Amino acid sequence: MLRSISESAVRTGTSIHLIVPAEIKPGMIRAMRPWVHDYLSTPVLREAASARIKNILHVRRLEQAAESSSNGMLTWLARLENLTRYFEPLSYDASRSQDDLAQRIIRSRSGDRENPACFMVARTDGAAGLVCDIYTQGSSGVDRIGSEVTMPEAAIFYLIKAEEGATHVNYSDRGGSLADFQAQFPPEIHQTIGTIRNMTACRHGEVYFVAFNYGRPVTAQDSLFLKGLALPGSFLAVVAGDVQDMSKSFLVMVKTLAMATDSAGDNGAHVLRMNEYARALAESMDLPERFVKALSYSAQLHDVGKIYIHPDLLEKPLRLTHHEFDLVKKHTLLGANIIGDSPLLRTAKNIALTHHECWDGSGYPAGLTGDSIPLEGAIVKVADVYDALRTMHTYKPSYSHNDACRIILEGGGDGLHEIRPAHFHPAALQIFGKISHQFDAIYHAAP
The missing domain is CATH 1.10.3210.10 (Hypothetical protein af1432)
Incomplete structure (x- = not known):
């Protein structure tokens, strides 16, 4: 039975703590060791048990944070390697790079609490408005559910600007209601995404990168991770644009010389x-x-x-x-x-x-x-x-x-x-x- 409980705990991320009698034989302790995280022997003092469990949970959270950071670093390195290995400024496809970014950010399965449900890339249109592409998980992968959606640069985007780089917001952070939180977003976003419970965002130049509806409260670490994924591609897009502009001028000069x-x-x-x-x-x-x-x-x-x-x-x-x-x-x-x-x-x-x-x-x-x-x-x-x-x-x-x-x-x-x-x-x-x-x-x- 203990083995069955342990297997279920592994799937759900639960730890098992066993209370055993003080006179239990060492051999039994060794036999149970593969399936139990910790032991408390009787008699159990309430205060000691509480402190022990708090310490165990704190260690567990640290382990989870370390695992999340490690996975995040691996994802970031994989994207960076993919971008730089195949970067060719004269044929750089910003749209394909953006699709690849969405694939790496959005949750890949139901029940995934670590990654967001939706991702948006918004570009300023030069007239106090935005042109947006919105992604979510589809039946066969990440789908672009909104392409070149136009919307005003609402309050939430001014908040992203003010944060100078990256920000994260949960609807309950400032004691407001879920309805109050929705009012900060343009209706065009709600029409595509629905109710928004949290978000992380960053900005590079005139481009916003926003991730919505993680399966848990978001933290500063999430916004920094988003920034780490988004900025290399955004920077390379700027470089590619400059190179392509210079290339066009270069080709005009080559053609002029050839014709002359x-x-x-x-x-x-x-x-x-x-x-x-x-x-x-x-x-x-x-x-x-x-x-x-x-x-x-x-x-x-x-x-x-x-x-x-x-x-x-x-x-x-x-x-x-x-x-x-x-x-x-x-x-x-x-x-x-x-x-x-x-x-x-x-x-x-x-x-x-x-x-x-x-x-x-x-x-x-x-x-x-x-x-x-x-x-x-x-x-x-x-x-x-x-x-x-x-x-x-x-x-x-x-x-x-x-x-x-x-x-x-x-x-x-x-x-x-x-x-x-x-x-x-x-x-x-x-x-x-x-x-x-x-x-x-x-x-x-x-x-």
Whole structure:
């Protein structure tokens, strides 16, 4: 029977204290030890027993607080690790990060008294109002039950501001009634959440993080735990926003440079097509998203070095002399020098330098072969040859889509420019054959 009672006590978090006769044998004490937390022997003095039990309960509360703090620290570390491990400012998804935060905060099962039932993220709208997302536990996980709910910045939010960082409130803390406590919240919250009994909250910049209806009275420790979970993601969202703003300015400058140095005379259509060709090919090769993104803005700088090559030479209608061709080939080295050593332009530099290299070693400027050619350069080579074949120049006619594909996949040319399949990265060439219709669509869609 004692074993059965002990098992039930473990499930409910109850401790067992046994009163035993003074003459009990030591062997019986040892036999009961696995299921009993403490013993009192007869005769039991009321005062001594009361003090003993108070001490035991105090130790129990300390153990529970230590366990809660340990679990909280593990949750915080897990969220921080998840945020920092996968943080990529240019593709940071604030909404997904917010959903992950809600998953970690809201109670995961009925009867869970430690975690809140609801969680809200509220952002100021610049006009004394808030735009809020509200979460609660659903049948298959945490659900967003309110999205972009608008409400006024009511009294409770001014309290959060005044607390400078984090606050916690139980409806009974100041002796008021449950009804009085509800009056501090906008009706829009009640319509979504219902009756509110307690809350913890913190604020970072113009964003509030609020957790409602824990299964027990809330404490300062709860509000600090909420703050510890919420602030890293909020801070990274600000960093990502700043980086993305700078990235947009950077991409505008890259595009301007590419269009200013485009020798095709088509108002930049060629360089914009190069971005899209390269993106389509890289995506179809299942390359990493970060690589595809860098490629899709770097390809347009492939011929930036031609700014130093005289236009008459680039559009000469007759075969170039060896000396003239040597001058034209320098645009690869000149382009790499123009782009420089910025980490943001490392892909662009590789493209400018190697997009005329050939898989079989017959290209320039270094005669690289096989995998020694950077993949970005090999991909842009396919795109550049296709677009060159499709576009009319003074020294060559334009080819149809089908003819351009045939020349690339099977070999051919016009006598001035001989093209062979051995010039191209085998995987890139194979994928080009499968998605060449996308190249045709890009060619006709570009302005």
